[in-house]
Amino acid sequence: MSTKMMLMASSLTHARPIACAAASAFINPSRLASQPPDLIKWVRREGGFVHHSIKIAYLEEDKPNGPGLGLGLVATDDIPKGSDLITLPDHIPLRFDAKDGEPSTLIDLARHIPEELWAMKLGVRLLQERAIRGSFWWPYIGNLPETYSVPIFFPGEDIKNLQYAPLLHQVNKRCRFLLEFEKLVKNELETIKLDDHPFGGKNIDASALGWAMSAVSSRAFRLHGKKHPDGTHIDTPMMLPLIDMCNHSFAPNAEIVQENNENVLVKVIAGAEIKRDDQLELNYGRLNNDFFLMDYGFVVPSNPYDCIELKYDSGLLEAASMAAGVSTPNFSSPLPWQQQILLRLNLHGENSDLKVRIGGSELVEDRLLAALRVLLSNDKEAVEKHNLDTLKSIASGPPLGPSNEAAVFRTIIALCMIALSHFPTKIMEDESVLEKTVSSTAELAVRYRIQKKSLIIDAMRDFTRRVKLLSEKEPVSAQ
Numbered sequence: 433m434s435t436k437m438m439l440m441a442s443s444l445t446h447a448r449p450i451a452c453a454a455a456s457a458f459i460n461p462s463r464l465a466s467q468p469p470d471l472i473k474w475v476r477r478e479g480g481f482v483h484h485s486i487k488i489a490y491l492e493e494d495k496p497n498g499p500g501l502g503l504g505l506v507a508t509d510d511i512p513k514g515s516d517l518i519t520l521p522d523h524i525p526l527r528f529d530a531k532d533g534e535p536s537t538l539i540d541l542a543r544h545i546p547e548e549l550w551a552m553k554l555g556v557r558l559l560q561e562r563a564i565r566g567s568f569w570w571p572y573i574g575n576l577p578e579t580y581s582v583p584i585f586f587p588g589e590d591i592k593n594l595q596y597a598p599l600l601h602q603v604n605k606r607c608r609f610l611l612e613f614e615k616l617v618k619n620e621l622e623t624i625k626l627d628d629h630p631f632g633g634k635n636i637d638a639s640a641l642g643w644a645m646s647a648v649s650s651r652a653f654r655l656h657g658k659k660h661p662d663g664t665h666i667d668t669p670m671m672l673p674l675i676d677m678c679n680h681s682f683a684p685n686a687e688i689v690q691e692n693n694e695n696v697l698v699k700v701i702a703g704a705e706i707k708r709d710d711q712l713e714l715n716y717g718r719l720n721n722d723f724f725l726m727d728y729g730f731v732v733p734s735n736p737y738d739c740i741e742l743k744y745d746s747g748l749l750e751a752a753s754m755a756a757g758v759s760t761p762n763f764s765s766p767l768p769w770q771q772q773i774l775l776r777l778n779l780h781g782e783n784s785d786l787k788v789r790i791g792g793s794e795l796v797e798d799r800l801l802a803a804l805r806v807l808l809s810n811d812k813e814a815v816e817k818h819n820l821d822t823l824k825s826i827a828s829g830p831p832l833g834p835s836n837e838a839a840v841f842r843t844i845i846a847l848c849m850i851a852l853s854h855f856p857t858k859i860m861e862d863e864s865v866l867e868k869t870v871s872s873t874a875e876l877a878v879r880y881r882i883q884k885k886s887l888i889i890d891a892m893r894d895f896t897r898r899v900k901l902l903s904e905k906e907p908v909s910a911q
């Protein structure tokens with residue numbers, strides 16, 4: 433990683449007027465208001481419903497996956513499955529609703545935000561409300577954390593400590609965007625009259641923008657917003673006060689339901705029986721740990737959706753197949769019929785998508801599996817007997833025979849070994865780092881990289897077991 437990137441990242445940790453406080457405050461992030469307003473009372477006063485057996489509580493639980501849970505919703509009594517827990521009327525969620533055709537500096541600024549950073553778009557809206565004295569949303573905003581444990585706020589050294597190139601690339605990209613956007617915001621607002629200033633004349637720097645982007649990425653939900661003329665709905669990211677106090681679980685006991693009711697926009701119901709003192713948990717989605725860390729600031733241990741990303745590259749595949757003892761010239765010069773299949777897999781050609789995944793419950797991305805099966809076979813007729821779906825499926829057994837399948841799995845094991853060798857430290861060394869006293873950001877970075885390495889090792893184990901099973905069925909040659 434370049435020094436430039438570390439500098440950029442660390443520059444976001446500077447606290448300025450509207451800003452995100454230093455990364456060291458992650459352990460117990462305080463709220464924007466020193467004495468935050470009562471959010472439950474506010475939601476009820478505004479016509480929302482909150483189940484009488486719910487409270488907001490500080491969860492001291494020492495989670496081994498991040499800086500702690502912070503606040504959460506907890507049941508003060510047993511709640512039966514199916515009960516309504518929270519309902520919010522339409523005017524409570526905070527969204528970026530540009531009125532058609534109406535000129536606005538905020539809309540002009542939002543035009544410069546790439547689609548993938550949608551959280552920044554809603555983030556500028558949040559900053560606008562944060563700057564308004566007496567904003568309708570202040571009871572909500574005052575309850576937001578002052579800091580976020582996302583990598584854009586890590587000191588440069590701890591970004592480096594993540595050790596995983598695809599994530600470093602994403603963090604770098606976000607930091608670069610924030611610094612560029614800071615300049616653009618300054619330019620656009622330099623000569624604006626105070627009355628038209630979207631942030632009440634306040635200075636908005638990269639740190640403030642990063643705070644807002646993280647507040648949104650860690651708390652917003654995508655719901656059906658306005659209707660298209662054809663009746664379908666536009667998915668709109670919204671901040672859902674109080675509902676966003678629910679923490680994440682892949683086995684949640686609460687669910688978000690969108691109503692077709694004029695007065696209620698969204699509600700949360702008990703998806704399972706909830707016992708007294710249980711936390712109310714929602715599923716944030718089938719995300720890998722890169723997204724959990726970048727958007728939410730924590731990692732999920734043994735996350736079934738975690739994976740590693742590789743570039744489909746002939747040099748890399750050649751090296752892996754050679755290490756696996758199954759080398760073939762087909763990776764660098766595929767035969768014309770093989771090339772046709774690579775085209776259909778979108779691994780060849782102009783608009784190809786060369787990012788492929790290994791690990792997690794999917795084990796190996798289906799496109800990579802099919803490509804390896806095809807390239808490690810010289811039997812055109814045998815390949816053409818199968819449709820693409822069969823070639824992509826790991827569950828349907830070895831379509832091109834056990835020895836082809838074993839060669840494929842060995843190549844994947846070698847790819848895993850190459851990926852593992854790119855991490856500068858071993859898991860044992862990482863674990864010994866965690867035994868020492870380290871900063872919360874260093875700890876989070878080390879926990880993240882341990883999870884990445886563990887998933888690679890798990891995938892290698894799984895494929896080794898599969899090779900063994902295949903060799904029990906039929907003696908497998910090295911070729």
Ligand SMILES: C[S@@+](CC[C@H](N)C(=O)[O-])C[C@H]1O[C@@H](n2cnc3c(N)ncnc32)[C@H](O)[C@@H]1O
Binds near residue numbers: 504
């Ligand atoms: C939607 S908010 C939930 C409320 C939040 N705990 C708070 O204090 O405001 C999401 C944030 O909660 C924390 N969080 C949620 N689920 C978690 C989990 N399973 N493990 C660790 N932290 C979690 C993370 O900081 C995340 O960014």
